[in-house]
Amino acid sequence: MNAPIRPPEVEALSRITAFTDQAWDERIVPALTKYIAVPAKSPMFDAQWAEHGLLDRVVRDAAAWVEGRKVAGLTLEVLRLEGRTPVIFFDIPATKPDAADTVLLYGHLDKQPEFTGWRRDLGPWTPKFENGLLYGRGGADDGYAVYAAITAIEALDREGIPRPRCVGLIETCEESGSGDLPVYLDALRARLGNVGLVVCLDSGAGNYDQLWLTTSLRGMVSGVLKVEILTEGIHSGDASGVVPSSFRILRQVLDRLEDSRTGQLLPESFHCQVPASRVAQAAATAAILKDEVWKRFPWSCGLDGGPTLPTTTDPLQALLNRTWRPTLSVTGVDGLPDLGNAGNVLRPHTAFKLSLRLPPLVDGHQASVRLKALLEDNAPYNAKVTFHPDGRAGALGATGWNAPELAPWLEDTLDAASAAHFGAPLGYIGQGGTIPLMSMLSRVFPQAQMMVCGVLGPKSNAHGPNEFLHVPYGKKLTAAVAQVIAACP
16 A cells, blocks of 8 residues: 655645646756757766866756756855866755755766767767657766756745755766765765755666665776787787787686676675665565566577577566676777778787676775786786776775665655656665765765665666656656655654
8 A cells, every 4th residue: 555645735746746747848858958969978088078168068057047947045056176077066945944954966967978879860969859758868867867856846845835955966077986076075064964865866767657766776896907918919820829819818817807607706705795675675676577677678689580688587686686796897998900900910908998886785995906906916928917997086996885774754755756646656676877976975974864766767778879868757756856855854
């Protein structure tokens, strides 16, 4: 049975829904269309971000939009610490006289790079709205967050529904590991107040039929593994059999980390015990999503004409694999020529960009140190093997996050909001991605409740081709956020 709807009362919900729907149609979708067109790539993917000014541009546009809404009492600053990416900080006073806590709303405006494979009529920087879906890079991940957050607050204030103080933190370094964010959190710590609820809109959904609460996030270590064996390329007929292939050496080094047959990570230090409560939630989610857990991906065809296969077709194991077990992906390569230019040359080096996803309870920095030692020590043939972890300002390795136990008021309100706006109960799902802010905030505000949600549902394909924002889901999520903010003590 669904929990009873708490304030805002039932009669106000339809007006809040109508307001958020109209706001998306008239203001948010146009703003996001403009935003998608700007290739505001994260610093990891645009070393000249400061000179190009694109992060500053999307920050200015978002800040102007927020200030243009004329929310009573709102103050907004664009913070620019020396050498750091800009951050938007806004502060809206409480309308609930006895509210003791502050609600912190989070999002980011930096983007992943273009990637290939976009549909012919689409592109990362050419927004297109089609059948309720807004295509283009960054709209769902998660440029919409600041616009949805302000709209949720507006919806409450228009109805005269009391709410706590709300502050917003919108960064531009998330896709680079949020290396600049700790500095801003330190600078803003006294101004944030007693944060009782964090609303993070940078996550995903299991389907578009109900509200989904993120229960965990994986950590990550990424970086470049490079093997050098020669100073220049040489004729493969002359040298092969004498000079070891840099690619073969790289394969041997990776064999220390991963069982290539199963994909299992070998070092026990990269694993953790999955809490029993998370296994139970994953089992409930598997019962809802069934085979869509793995069928939702764009599988290719095998030689027999049938689809290629996942590592497992068990929905529960698939959910646990993508949320609580470490996995390795190779996301880039250097030292390999295009096929059309691949002569009979034994290459001097091979380099892979590695992305190692870590379970929520594994420390990201320690994992980065262990990974570097594992890959570099005792190199075959005394080759020069180096692993350089990514990270800005020394932030090497991002730690994952396991959500705190839900307070009864939040659990009841989330379930009520899902019933009110989606007609279905709240769903619980772990996410395989990384939001470095969450582990940071859990350390700074250990008593805070966390509402981590998002619009990245099936086939939305963040970071890949044909990324889209499911606008009908975004509308309902915005109304649900308003309902939760109103219920915050």
